[in-house]
Amino acid sequence: MKVKVLGTQSPYSTEGHHCPGFLVTKGETKILLDCGSGINSLLNFPEDLKNLNIIISHLHRDHYSDLFNLFYASAVFKRQGRLNDKINVYLPSTPELTYKDICSEKDSYANIDVINQDKEIKINDIKITFSKNDHPVETYSVKITDGKKTIVYTSDVSYSSKDKLVKFSSNADLLISEASLLVSHGFPEICNHLTAKQAATIAKDANVKKLVLTHFWPEENLDRYLDEAEEVFDNVFVAIEKMIIE
Numbered sequence: 611m612k613v614k615v616l617g618t619q620s621p622y623s624t625e626g627h628h629c630p631g632f633l634v635t636k637g638e639t640k641i642l643l644d645c646g647s648g649i650n651s652l653l654n655f656p657e658d659l660k661n662l663n664i665i666i667s668h669l670h671r672d673h674y675s676d677l678f679n680l681f682y683a684s685a686v687f688k689r690q691g692r693l694n695d696k697i698n699v700y701l702p703s704t705p706e707l708t709y710k711d712i713c714s715e716k717d718s719y720a721n722i723d724v725i726n727q728d729k730e731i732k733i734n735d736i737k738i739t740f741s742k743n744d745h746p747v748e749t750y751s752v753k754i755t756d757g758k759k760t761i762v763y764t765s766d767v768s769y770s771s772k773d774k775l776v777k778f779s780s781n782a783d784l785l786i787s788e789a790s791l792l793v794s795h796g797f798p799e800i801c802n803h804l805t806a807k808q809a810a811t812i813a814k815d816a817n818v819k820k821l822v823l824t825h826f827w828p829e830e831n832l833d834r835y836l837d838e839a840e841e842v843f844d845n846v847f848v849a850i851e852k853m854i855i856e
């Protein structure tokens with residue numbers, strides 16, 4: 611499995627930096643984890659629409675706003691005869707108004723399915739499972755495994771979900787964790803997001819092999835996230851757009 615970093619910051623995109631998106635590929639199969647604003651610019655159209663499965667971890671706009679343009683592109687490429695199979699989109703069913711808005715999009719060539727705590731998606735030899743997080747809307751961490759390697763993407767999560775997340779990501783080869791905050795930002799320990807230190811603590815307690823931090827505040831220096839995480843966990847990197855993780 612290979613991971614291409616498409617978007618690493620929130621809540622808005624800036625030149626060369628996009629809202630959340632990670633493209634996992636194995637052979638012909640593609641799994642797009644979140645579809646934040648700007649990430650379409652790093653996809654190859656229409657090739658990347660083929661065998662594409664999109665997982666939207668939660669319905670906060672920084673995680674799904676490029677989905678509408680991608681839908682529209684799928685409809686156009688279908689009309690042009692350049693896309694034969696529908697893309698598959700998996701997302702939570704709440705908040706209901708947002709969910710219905712996405713499902714009601716007519717200019718699209720997509721199947722839509724709901725995710726929940728018990729959902730299991732199988733694509734060839736790949737299995738995808740979910741763990742519900744504490745966050746202001748229905749939000750899931752996502753685990754992708756092919757039986758040999760395991761990738762866990764935390765999505766947005768409060769540190770109150772720590773124990774659950776440690777269990778879910780136990781012994782993973784790669785943990786892609788949000789690290790929206792730094793300890794020096796002064797937020798309470800339990801809020802809607804993780805600090806880099808909390809992400810590193812989860813990685814350490816879960817005994818993961820590698821930690822990649824993401825979901826950065828656009829005005830913050832990335833070295834500060836790295837420095838804070840390295841105090842707790844050694845094998846840590848900051849995600850940067852276009853980076854490929856083998």
Ligand SMILES: [Zn+2]
Nearest residue numbers: 620670672766
């Ligand atoms: Zn977010």
Ligand SMILES: [Zn+2]
Nearest residue numbers: 668670745766
């Ligand atoms: Zn969120």
